[in-house]
Amino acid sequence: MIFEADWVLPIVNPPIEQGAVRVVDGRIEDVGYAEDLRSRYPDEVFTNFHHSILLPGFVNVHTHLEYSVFRGFLDNLAFPEWMLAFIGARKRLNTDDYVASAMLGAMECVGSGITTVGDTVSHGRATLEATKAFGMRTCAFVEVFGMDDSNIPGVLKNLDQRMERFRGMAGPLASLGVSPHAPYTVSGPLYSALMAYSMGAGVKMATHVAESKAEVTFVRNGAGVLAHDFRELVGWDEVPWMPTGASPVKYLEQWGVLNANLLAIHCVQVSQADIEVLKAKDVAVAHCPKSNAKLACGIAPVGDFLAAGLRVGIGSDSLASNNLLDMFGEMRVAILLHRASQLHTQALQAEQALHIATLGGAQVLGLDNIVGSLEPGKRADIIAVDMEYSHFAPIDDPVSALVYGANQEDVFFAMIDGEVVYSRKKFPNIDVAEITDRAMAARAKLW
Known part of the structure; x- marks a missing residue:
């Protein structure tokens, strides 16, 4: 699968405008311009995260x-x-x-x-x-x-x-x-x-x-x-x-x-x-x-x-x-x-x-050989941040926009080791209400 975004932040290289990341079997296989990846992998399934930034988790x-x-x-x-x-x-x-x-x-x-x-x-x-x-x-x-x-x-x-x-x-x-x-x-x-x-x-x-x-x-x-x-x-x-x-x-x-x-x-x-x-x-x-x-x-x-x-x-x-x-x-x-x-x-x-x-x-943590950046060969720990809010506009520098303007509520997608664990602000197979209720019951014991 290939994920596209307005910006891709590899960390080890400069930001890529209109970039994309290819993931195969939980591993990052390619990172570059979306147009180039579309050309190299015409039969691949593409997901376009419009108005977003892709970066490592x-x-x-x-x-x-x-x-x-x-x-x-x-x-x-x-x-x-x-x-x-x-x-x-x-x-x-x-x-x-x-x-x-x-x-x-x-x-x-x-x-x-x-x-x-x-x-x-x-x-x-x-x-x-x-x-x-x-x-x-x-x-x-x-x-x-x-x-x-x-x-x-x-x-x-x-x-x-x-x-x-x-x-x-x-x-x-x-x-x-x-x-x-x-x-x-x-x-x-x-x-x-x-x-x-x-x-x-x-x-x-x-x-x-x-x-x-x-x-x-x-x-x-x-x-x-x-x-x-x-x-x-x-x-x-x-x-x-x-x-x-x-x-x-x-x-x-x-x-x-x-x-x-x-x-x-x-x-x-x-x-x-x-x-x-x-x-x-x-x-x-x-x-x-x-x-x-x-x-x-x-x-x-x-x-x-x-x-x-x-x-x-x-x-x-x-x-x-x-x-x-x-x-x-x-x-x-x-x-x-x-x-x-x-x-x-x-x-x-x-x-x-x-x-x-x-x-x-x-x-x-001694994990830089497998995560921490978007590079071919590393495990696919990837997140997407929604830029379609007024506190992001205008964007000239995506790193500056992310660090100075984003917050945790702007994250809408997370993948860990190639598995989607959070998408469109929902957790697959997780009962959010039950977790919250159990935590509130525990909190009540503190008083």
Whole structure:
């Protein structure tokens, strides 16, 4: 089949006006001008998406789909207070509630043009069932906590059992990874053990790091909310912790955790010296601009990451800290915040934002050989955006129009691995009302 559109954005090449993409057996076979593809494949079935832009599906490198029913629940709390409130609230839900929550999140992702997620999971069944139901490409990072080093063998044994169980639940487009939560919830020795585990198992590792000033204060000085209120709440007030005098990034470096296999999530509170360490160790970064802004964590220096040559992807984080799973909004906010903080318009461009939301994200998750761009040989993860609205007119530059003007409601078609999973704003074989009702029932338990 061949899909035509007013514009095709291959990502690795300039936009193609009146372009087309040929898909055969779930694989992209050709990309070019529609007229040329019609000439080369006269017997092919053509679908013309009038007044639209075709591009690769978005790669959302950091989500927590199982927390989708928390949308708007803790809107006005800064990070430390938000964390304390969230820990208490999440205990009110059971596994079935988290499945319902993840289904809601997966549905929003696909309807928003997100075809791949790097999802941090606590209740692995939730994300794996949800992404399988919607045919999504998924890297599920299994979350791990632990500050008591005497328990490390038990923690690793438990992780191994969870990984084995989750493998049996995973769909054909899902892979697993490991996610030590953060430097204030995982000890240095456990971090080292988990990196060794992930390398031995051949899976990627992701961790939240340098997200907030509260985290920096805890790691460097052993003080603040995370050293006292938080540790008391989770029962770690008797577990020893020695201040390191180092930044969170340097702390992870000291424990041998930084390498090309690691995805560092957030990296808001980082110095130039930290960025140099991340570059030297070839660490990838997940940039979550809206979540970081909403929780008053700060603005990550994404322009500096890109200038240093780091692999960078965009993440929405969870709906507990971000009200939308909308990559258009993430790209736009990333640009606007960075330009405002740097006081110049060259700080971040639309083309760069689109790249890190697609191919950059695929590179971060180690999937750039199969998705992230429209190229012959890659799997057919493709979305279409409707341009037939006044907020698009006139269009001279389709990338600018998309990044600055589009939103999740403009997506009307999504294909993952050659399968149509969303068409004309409808999900084949999905009961939207049932998913919404189940999610609302779960949400009611939070109050």
